[in-house]
Amino acid sequence: MPCNVCKTNVSPAKKITCSFCNQLFHKSCLSTYNKYRDNPQNLICDECEQNKIIKKNVTSRKNRQENDKILDARHDKGYSTSTDINEMKSSISEILKKLDSLTTSFSAIEKSVSFLSDKVDEYNEKFQNIVEKVKDHDGRLNTYENKISNLEREIYILKGNVNIRYRTDKTF
Numbered sequence: 001m002p003c004n005v006c007k008t009n010v011s012p013a014k015k016i017t018c019s020f021c022n023q024l025f026h027k028s029c030l031s032t033y034n035k036y037r038d039n040p041q042n043l044i045c046d047e048c049e050q051n052k053i054i055k056k057n058v059t060s061r062k063n064r065q066e067n068d069k070i071l072d073a074r075h076d077k078g079y080s081t082s083t084d085i086n087e088m089k090s091s092i093s094e095i096l097k098k099l100d101s102l103t104t105s106f107s108a109i110e111k112s113v114s115f116l117s118d119k120v121d122e123y124n125e126k127f128q129n130i131v132e133k134v135k136d137h138d139g140r141l142n143t144y145e146n147k148i149s150n151l152e153r154e155i156y157i158l159k160g161n162v163n164i165r166y167r168t169d170k171t172f
Helices: 046-058 061-076 081-171
Strands: 016-017 024-027
Touching: none
Parallel strands: none
Antiparallel strands: 016 024
């Protein structure tokens, strides 16, 4: 386990535990060690020592009495810490079940979206093939229209030639 001050591992033989926060420390990392060396069961780390001093200076007796009244009222209503914890565990369990259900639903939706995306890509490719065929047919149509136009001109010219010969043949 790491020391709460220097964050390096503390060997079991050299570990010191704060009696308030239960965090592990090296002896050398605590400035309060010498103060509690004779009574290690009551050892308090630097941070808890500061908090203890601050609480003594700030917390008034009135605040403590108000807190006691609130706790008594909760106890009178049948609330208890273990009940609250069990309710929280139950709520967390329900949330985890819902989260698991949502995860499953999300996975199914993700698969559907992937499938649909693949289908869109397939249809896009087919559409592009159709567009190319339409362009090809459009090109052929233009070619045929040009040929028809040329043939119509030739027919017109031929009709003109036939009419000229017919007139010239009648005159002879």
